[in-house]
Amino acid sequence: MNITRKAAFHTLGCKLNYAETSAISRTLEGGGFTVVDFSQPADVYVINTCSVTANADKECKLIVRNALAVSPEAFVVIVGCYAQLKPEAISAIPGVDLVLGASEKFKLLNYLDDLSKKTSASVFSCEIETANFFVEAWSAGDRTRSFLKVQDGCDYTCTFCTIPLARGNSRSDTVENVVKNASAIALSGIKEVVLTGVNLGDFGKGLNGGKKKDLTFIDLIRELDEVEGIERFRISSIEPNLLTDEVIEFVSASKRFVPHFHIPLQSGSDRILKIMRRRYLTALYTDRIAHIRRVMPHACIGVDVIVGFPGETEADFLETYNYLNTLDISYLHVFTYSQRDNTPASVMPDQVPMNERKKRNKMLRILSVKKLRQFYEHQLGTTRNVLFEHQGPTGVMHGFTDNYVKVTTAYRPGFQNELVEVKLTGISADGLVNIDERAFLSISRRMQEKALG
Numbered sequence: 432m433n434i435t436r437k438a439a440f441h442t443l444g445c446k447l448n449y450a451e452t453s454a455i456s457r458t459l460e461g462g463g464f465t466v467v468d469f470s471q472p473a474d475v476y477v478i479n480t481c482s483v484t485a486n487a488d489k490e491c492k493l494i495v496r497n498a499l500a501v502s503p504e505a506f507v508v509i510v511g512c513y514a515q516l517k518p519e520a521i522s523a524i525p526g527v528d529l530v531l532g533a534s535e536k537f538k539l540l541n542y543l544d545d546l547s548k549k550t551s552a553s554v555f556s557c558e559i560e561t562a563n564f565f566v567e568a569w570s571a572g573d574r575t576r577s578f579l580k581v582q583d584g585c586d587y588t589c590t591f592c593t594i595p596l597a598r599g600n601s602r603s604d605t606v607e608n609v610v611k612n613a614s615a616i617a618l619s620g621i622k623e624v625v626l627t628g629v630n631l632g633d634f635g636k637g638l639n640g641g642k643k644k645d646l647t648f649i650d651l652i653r654e655l656d657e658v659e660g661i662e663r664f665r666i667s668s669i670e671p672n673l674l675t676d677e678v679i680e681f682v683s684a685s686k687r688f689v690p691h692f693h694i695p696l697q698s699g700s701d702r703i704l705k706i707m708r709r710r711y712l713t714a715l716y717t718d719r720i721a722h723i724r725r726v727m728p729h730a731c732i733g734v735d736v737i738v739g740f741p742g743e744t745e746a747d748f749l750e751t752y753n754y755l756n757t758l759d760i761s762y763l764h765v766f767t768y769s770q771r772d773n774t775p776a777s778v779m780p781d782q783v784p785m786n787e788r789k790k791r792n793k794m795l796r797i798l799s800v801k802k803l804r805q806f807y808e809h810q811l812g813t814t815r816n817v818l819f820e821h822q823g824p825t826g827v828m829h830g831f832t833d834n835y836v837k838v839t840t841a842y843r844p845g846f847q848n849e850l851v852e853v854k855l856t857g858i859s860a861d862g863l864v865n866i867d868e869r870a871f872l873s874i875s876r877r878m879q880e881k882a883l884g
């Protein structure tokens with residue numbers, strides 16, 4: 432009797448990891464597995480790890496323990512960036528049976544013939560240089576938006592970063608294949624695609640068969656803007672030195688690309704940017720923001736910033752704080768610097784005490800709340816299209832405008848995954864944006880008329 436084996440997945444880290452987990456889970460479904468929620472009993476538990484989070488190992492240990500608490504005899508597999516960087520450390524975690532590195536993770540199905548628990552974990556890792564091929568992936572878990580992987584790896588050498596060590600050199604999918612995947616996502620009914628990668632703006636590297644002029648990011652987004660069925664494309668993150676005027680102007684005039692840019696800054700001090708080995712200084716960053724504001728005053732601009740980088744003095748930090756305070760941006764993602772093995776910054780002098788790092792982190796998070804409030808207030812009174820997500824926990828439903836304003840309203844069946852033009856009216860007690868409910872009346876009437884034929 433053929434028993435269907437169950438597999439469950441847990442993902443840590445970035446959008447790229449979510450896209451890859453989804454792709455790997457589809458290969459297991461293709462191999463006859465049923466994918467269940469991670470809280471359910473399963474024959475195989477797969478944990479897709481991240482190398483950026485400071486407590487990657489502790490987190491991984493806890494998740495393995497939780498899985499085995501539900502199914503003590505389950506086969507446990509660890510993949511992802513942390514598995515590539517620290518295969519031995521991971522294989523020593525009690526209960527782990529298999530560790531797959533960057534070149535093997537997509538071939539997981541080949542390793543699942545024998546699911547019996549092992550006394551010690553098997554490790555199939557690789558030198559990262561050998562993982563120099565591109566594997567397509569997109570997420571299908573969320574019914575409203577999909578993370579579409581278009582680029583992987585990075586050729587930059589920022590002194591705090593382990594990602595090139597975990598994911599290898601920069602490489603891309605072909606434009607044709609990305610368009611094919613976006614069309615497939617459209618057929619599944621998803622309306623928003625979030626373009627995802629490690630260094631997205633570096634798309635195209637090595638794609639033109641080595642011909643002199645490689646394709647670039649602008650070539651990709653031009654093609655994607657013609658994909659029927661996708662209402663919105665969102666650029667997940669792009670390096671400031673790769674965010675060209677051409678890309679900004681294309682997005683402002685495009686049919687489907689939304690006015691939302693997430694641009695890593697990391698520090699507002701040129702001295703620190705140089706030590707980080709970033710490829711720009713604040714002058715270029717200021718210019719990028721100013722150009723976006725010129726052509727898309729309503730655009731949402733998110734900023735990544737690291738606090739407590741080695742050598743960051745109080746004065747450097749205040750320079751960052753004041754720089755961000757004056758910049759016309761919408762929100763911050765604030766990261767506390769944490770030493771990562773095999774990175775130049777981890778052995779730099781003048782490591783900042785952790786309590787000081789935490790204090791600086793808190794100050795920038797408070798600034799981020801203020802910035803987001805100001806951005807939301809500027810949008811009040813305007814009419815924008817909102818893609819409504821599924822019912823929230825308390826009978827409300829949420830959605831995001833094209834320029835990434837999070838709105839809240841009473842739950843209404845039939846509006847999930849629907850794009851609705853609404854007027855933004857006020858800010859709710861929990862800091863989200865209220866809308867003019869009358870928008871639904873006319874649409875409901877139209878939907879009823881349509882239903883009555």
Ligand code: SF4
Pocket residue numbers: 585586587588589592593594595629630670
């Ligand atoms: S650009 Fe820098 S921070 Fe970003 S992935 Fe590459 S090396 Fe890391």
